[in-house]
Amino acid sequence: MTKETPEIVVRGRRRESRALVKTFTFQRAMVRMAGLSQGLRAFREQAWDLFESLPMPDPKDEAWRRTDISGLQAETFRLPEPDAHLDLAPLDENLLSPLAGEAHAGQVILLPGGVRTDLDVSLRAQGVVFTDLRTAERDHAGLLEARLGKIVRPNEGKFAAMAAALAHTGVFLYVPRGVTIEQPLHSLLWGPGVGLAHISHLVIWLEEGASVTYVHEYASPTEEGGQTLHVGLVEVYVGEGASLRFVELQSWGEHVWNFTHERVRVARQGSVDWVFGAMGGHVTKNFAELDLVGEGSSGRMSGFYFTDGDQHLDYDSQQNHLAPHTTSDLLFKGALLDRSRVVWQGMIYVAPGAFKTDGYQANRNLVLSRQARADSIPGLEILADDVRCTHGATVGKIDPEQIFYLRARGIPEVEAKRLIVEGFFDPIMQRIPFEGVRARFQEAIQRKMQNLKG
Amino acid sequence: MTDALVIRNLRVRIEGKEILKGVNLTLPKGEVHAIMGPNGTGKSTLAYTLMGHPSYEVVEGEVWFKGQNILELEPDERAHLGIFLAFQYPVAIPGVTIANFLRTALNAQRRARDPEDKGIPIAEFRKLLKEKMALLNMDPSFGGRYLNDGFSGGEKKRAEILQMAVLQPEIAILDETDSGLDIDALRIVAQGVNALRGPNLGVLVITHYQRILNYIQPDVVHVMMDGRIVESGGPDLALHLEEKGYSWVREKLEGDSVLA
C-alpha cells in the first residue's frame, strides 16, 4: 500500500556525546525477602548482586546504539509504598468498562501497592493459577520457582537484573496439562505517579496440551513534573502441544521510560501467537525473543505501534529456531507522527541442525511527518541447511494516489489519511481478542491522527 | 446551461508537456456522451483533470458545473458537487473494507451538503449497499473485502460502478470501465449504469470499443485526437470508427489544416 522504499540503515552511526547516566538509588534492603521460600530468596539475592555489578547499557552497544537513555533521571525513582495507589491518579475505569460486557475467565488488576484478582471457580478447581506475583510467591512458590529466571536470566542486562531483584508486582499464570480455557484472561498493570518505579515480572506456564488466550495491558495517565519508570520481565513457557495466544498492549503516559525483556520458549509441537501493541511511553526499549526449542514448534509475532510527539520506541526482536521443523512469522507495523522515532531490529537465528525451518520477518513503517524517523534493520543468521528464511523492511509514506482516490469520492484529505492509516493497522488489530480493547486502541489511533494536518 | 458540465478551451500540462490542447465539450445532464480515440491522446488526462488530480496542471480554460468553475475546487469538493470518476486503474486501499469506505464517503458527501447531517444510519446503509450490490450481481460478502485489494480486473471495474450506484453522482466519467470485463460482466455493468440513467445524470463514457455502446446508448460520440475533440456525431460515428479505425479522421484533420 505504501510507496515502498527499503531503507536499511548502515550500522556504525554514533551519537555525538552523551552525559553519563546517573545511578539508581535502590538499596539491597528493598529486595523483598520476608515470607519468601528459600529458592525465591536465593534467586532475588543473586539478581541483586548482578544488578549491582552490571553496568548501565553502553551507548556503543549495538542493541543500545539508537536509543539514548542519557536523559533518564535514574536517581529520582522510588518503589511504591503499600497502598500507594490510594494517593495516586485512580484507575481509569474506561480500561475495564469495555470489557464488562464481554466474558473473561479471570482478571488481575495490578495497582501500585495493591491488587484485585478474580478467577472463574471451575478453572481454579482444575488447578489453573492466575494471580498476582505476591500471592503466587506465597501460595505457589514451588511452581513459580520452576520457571522464574529460567527463561529470561537476570544476567542479560542491568534492567533484567533490576526486575528480577526488585519486582514488586506481576502476574503468574499456570495452566495445567490438557486444560483449555475458553474465555480470554485479562490483566492490567496500572502505573500512575511521578518519580515511581513500577517493576513487574510476568510468568506464564502452559503445561502439555494446555490452551489459553491472555491479554495483558500496561497503562497510565500522562503526568507532569518528572519521569516514571517501568522495568519488566516476561517469561513464558509453552509446553508440548500447548497453544498460547498472548496479547500485550502498552499505553503508558508520555512521561514513562519503559524497559522490558521478554522471551517465549516453545516446546515440541507447541505454538504461540504473540501480539504487541504500543501507543504510549516516552522511551521504550523492548527485547522480545521467541525460542523455538522443540521440534515442530511455531510462533507468530505481530506488532503495531503509533508514535507521536517526541516518543521513542525501540524493539529488538529475535526468532531463534533451535530445533528442526520450526516455523516463525513476525510482522511489525507502525505509523509515526511529529518528531517521533522508531527502531526495529530483528534477527532470525537458525541453529545448526535446525533443518526444515521456515522463518519470516517483516517490518512496515508509515512515516506521516517529515521529522519522524524509522530505522528498520532486519537480520538473518543461518547455521543450518535446508531452511527457508525471508525478510522485508520498508519505510514509506502514504501513497498520494490513495489519497486522491478517496478524495475523488468526497472524503476530505485528513479523513482520507485517517482511513488509510486505520486500514494499515486493521489486519493486526483483528488479532486483539477483546472487542472493547480493540476499540480503545482504534480510538487511540484516531486521537493521534487528529494531530495530523492535511 | 447550468444543468450541464461545460468544458471550455481546456489546456493541460503534465510534467511540462502539453497533453490537452484546448478541449471544448458540453455534457448536459440526462445525456450520455462517449469519447473515443487512440491510445495516449489525453482521454484519461481529461478525466483526471476534471476530478482534480494534483499532477495535472491546467494552463488555460474553464470547466463549469452548477455555476462554479470546478477547476478552482479540491477533488473532494468536486465530488460533493456530484462529479464522479470511475478510474481506469483503481488503487487498492488495504485494510479498508468496501462497506466502511463507502459509508465514510457517503457520510462525507451528506455532511458537505448539510452540516447538520448525522450520517446514514447503519441499518439503512446496509440495506442500500445490499440493494446496489444485487443490481450489479455482486455477492454480499464483497462488502467485507478490502477496497480493490487483490481484486481481479473485472471486480475492480464492478466495484467502481457499485460506488457510483451508492454515491449517485450527477456527472459520471467512466474511464474505460469496459476494458477487462468479460461479456457477461460487461452486460451487468452496462445494465447497472443504465439503471442509474435519468434526467439527473450526465455520463461521459471513455472507451476504445463500440461494444459497450450497444448496451449504453450514447447521445453523442466524440473523437479525441492529440489532445483535442476533433469530431463529434451520433451513435453511428462509433460504428464507423469500429469499422474504419482512426486513419480517416486523421486524414480529414490533415486535409482541414492544409486548407486552413
Ligand SMILES: Nc1ncnc2c1ncn2[C@@H]1O[C@H](COP(=O)(O)OP(=O)(O)OP(=O)(O)O)[C@@H](O)[C@H]1O
Ligand atoms: N503521470 C504522467 N506522467 C507523464 N506522462 C503522462 C502521465 N500521465 C499521462 N501522461 C502522458 O500523457 C499522454 C496522454 O495520456 P492519457 O493517459 O491521458 O491517454 P489516454 O488517451 O487515456 O490513453 P489510453 O487510451 O491508452 O488510456 C500520454 O503520452 C502519457 O504518456
Ligand SMILES: [Mg+2]
Ligand atoms: Mg486512458
